Amino acid sequence: MYKELIMPTEISIKDKKTVVKGNVNRAALYARTQVVDVITADNERYYFIYYKNSLVYGDKLDKVEEGSFINKAFHEGIVIKAPHPLLKSLISHQSVSIPNKNKLFSQLQNHHSLHEIAHITTTLDSFFEKDELVKIIDKIYFHYKRNGNFIKSFQVIQILHDFAPSLKSAKERLNSQEFSSYHDLYNTPSLPSILKKDPLFVELHCFQNRSNPDMRLFLEDILKKHDRLLELLLLWLELPKKESIETYTGIAQQFVTMKDWIFILGEVNINPFRELPEARSTIEKMIKEGNAETAALCLLSYIHDLPTFYDAILTKLWEELSADFVGSHLDKFTFMFQQLVREGQYKEFEQKAFQLAVILFKENDLKIVQEKLLPIQKLLPRSEVIRKVNRMMELLEDPDGMMELGDYYAEFQQFDKAIDCFSWEMELQSHDPAPVLKISKMYQLKGMVKEAAAYQKVHNQLKSNQGIG
Secondary structure, three states, X not given: OHHHHOOOOEXXXXXXXXXXXXXXEEEEEEOOEEEEEXXXXXXXXXXXXXXXXXXXXXXXXXXXXXXXXXXXXXHHOEEEEOOXXXXXXXXXXXXXXXXXXHHHHHHHOXXXXXXXXXXXXXXXXXXXXXXXXXXXXXXXXXXXXXXXXXXXXXXXHHHHHHHOOOOHHHHHHHOOHHHHHHHHHHOOXXXXXXXXXXXXXXXXXXXXOOOOHHHHHHHHHHHHXXXXXXXXXXXXXXOOOHHXXXXXXXXXXXXXXXXXXXXXXXXXXXXXXXXXXXXXXXXXHHHHOOOHHHHHHHHHOOHHHOOHHHHHHHHHHHHHOOHHHHHHOHHHHHHHHHHHHHOOOXXXXXXXXXXXXXXXHOOOOHHHHHHHOHHHHHXXXXXXXXXXXXXXXXXXXXXXXXXXXXXXXXXXXXXXXXXXXXXXXXXXXXXXXXXXXXXXXXXXXXXXXXXXXXXHHHHHHHHHHOOOO
């Protein structure tokens, strides 16, 4: 429910001399690479590839082809969708300029090794022809081989073979005799020994096999060692463990607020109000700062599983929330009444039913209040509060029942409507001081001292006229 309050993650896209604005729809983490999907106001889709948090390339795509890296990232990577609070943290800048396509690969050399560029190249198959990308990887392979760097050339030919497995020349080179010793290294079960020679390979291998507990643990260690905390957090959120929630709460607070973290935990089926001690003070702070609706939206998603010490907070929310809000979420609030009936706490039931009626009367007429209270009536048909509301409906069209109706309105803190009822009675019974006294009391309750005094004076005069002391 809280997600409706999260603002979209906006991004400005500059393509040559044109600037368009859009909202991030989703993002996928795939090892060192992130893919970001943006939708513009005209419903056009832009996709951007980031490597180690730096923009590589992006452009408008009418369709993402099956089998492409982008497609793979959103099916096999860690995906977060709008309006997830962590989306903003994944986007390093709120504006991007699409790089010059013709100069892209020469510019990449200013920031990344040739080995990394070979891998990055495989992520761009939605924007370039595959044959063109194969040629770029091939050039890197021959560059390393000419310079006698055989292990790097082996690493690159592995990348090429994985990217284009049907390419006969890549397969032949990969399986050539000169690379046999490296095959032995990569076939060893010892990831630490491979990590020393090829950290990119190990990271990709562990990410792709992160369903394996050992691989996931090894990947976590890599991310921790290099302080890649956001990626570590996303990895944990994919398979969260309650026993480590304290550690990851500390990490999360570097990227999002505590109230956003409460929402995030809910998205991964962790009840933050049972597992997170800080959640209570966060909710209390929201209420104190006048954000009762935000606090309610956080709590109501867990209304069926809140610790009992939240009862006082829920009661406080009743006092702060608008009638419109309560009415819109009455199905959630009704659960509190179900609990009270099951536990036989009828006195508490009546107290909350009264509070609910007072809230609903603030912005609704009597007929609508009666309709909204029907679920409560079904839970406890003999509720005194419900009886009074139903009686008010009977009196509504009864000119002789205005005093009684006014008393009910007064009880539900509807002082203006009570005054209307007593005024009607005062006109019908112009010599009766009783309705005048009630009107005076209503103005006292409204804090309107002068009006209360004026009606008190009229009341005293009527009593005097009747010879009442």
